[in-house]
Amino acid sequence: MKESRFCPQAGAYAYISADASAQARRRAWAWLAAFLVLFCSSSVFAAEFTLKFTVPPRAEFYLSTDYVDLGLPQTAGGRTYFRGDNVVTLSFRTNIASQWEIHISGTDFRNTAGTLIPINRLRWQMGNSDYRSMPSDGESLLVMDWHNFTDEILAGQQFPISYLLELAGDEYEGDYISTITYSLFLP
Numbered sequence: 518m519k520e521s522r523f524c525p526q527a528g529a530y531a532y533i534s535a536d537a538s539a540q541a542r543r544r545a546w547a548w549l550a551a552f553l554v555l556f557c558s559s560s561v562f563a564a565e566f567t568l569k570f571t572v573p574p575r576a577e578f579y580l581s582t583d584y585v586d587l588g589l590p591q592t593a594g595g596r597t598y599f600r601g602d603n604v605v606t607l608s609f610r611t612n613i614a615s616q617w618e619i620h621i622s623g624t625d626f627r628n629t630a631g632t633l634i635p636i637n638r639l640r641w642q643m644g645n646s647d648y649r650s651m652p653s654d655g656e657s658l659l660v661m662d663w664h665n666f667t668d669e670i671l672a673g674q675q676f677p678i679s680y681l682l683e684l685a686g687d688e689y690e691g692d693y694i695s696t697i698t699y700s701l702f703l704p
Contacts, residue, residue, distance in 0.1 A: 588601070642679040
C-alpha cells in the first residue's frame with residue numbers, strides 16, 4: 518500500500534498528532550521568546566530633548582542717598598575742614614562676565630554768587646582705604662575694576678564712602694554745591 522501525505526495509514530495518526538503537538542510547542546516557545554525579546558528590549562528605547570534657558574544680564578548699581586550735607590566746618594591744628602564719614606554707600610552687583618570699571622567724577626563746587634571751589638580739593642575714602650583726591654572738573658578717576666573682584670560681585674558688595682574737604686582760606690562765604698557721579702562701565 519502506498520503512503521499518502523493526505524491520507525495517512527492506520528497508526529500514523531499518533532505520529533501526526535505528536536508531530537503537530539511538538540510544532541505547536543515550538544511555535545509557542547518562538548512566540549514567547551519573541552514577546553520576551555520585545556518586552557525586555559522596550560526598556561532600551563530612549564527619547565531625549567534639549568533643555569535651554571537664558572539668564573538675562575543683570576547689573577545693580579546705586580547709591581544709598583542722593584544728597585549729602587557735610588555739615589558745619591571743623592577745626593583742628595589750625596586747619597578748617599568739612600568731613601563726612603560713611604555718608605554714602607555704593608552698592609554694586611553684576612552677573613556680567615566682562616571687564617567692568619567704576620569711575621568717579623565731579624563738578625567744581627559753586628555757590629549762588631558764582632564763586633567756585635575746585636573739586637580736586639575734595640578727597641574721598643572708600644572703606645578703610647587712604648583718602649584720594651577727586652579728579653579735576655570734567656575728568657574721571659578709576660575707583661575699582663574687575664581685576665580684584667570675582668565671585669563677590671555676584672553676591673553684591675557695599676562700599677561705605679567718606680569725604681573730606683579742607684579749606685585753603687581763599688573761599689568766599691555761602692552754600693556750595695557739587696555733583697559727584699559714580700559711573701559703571703560695562704563693555
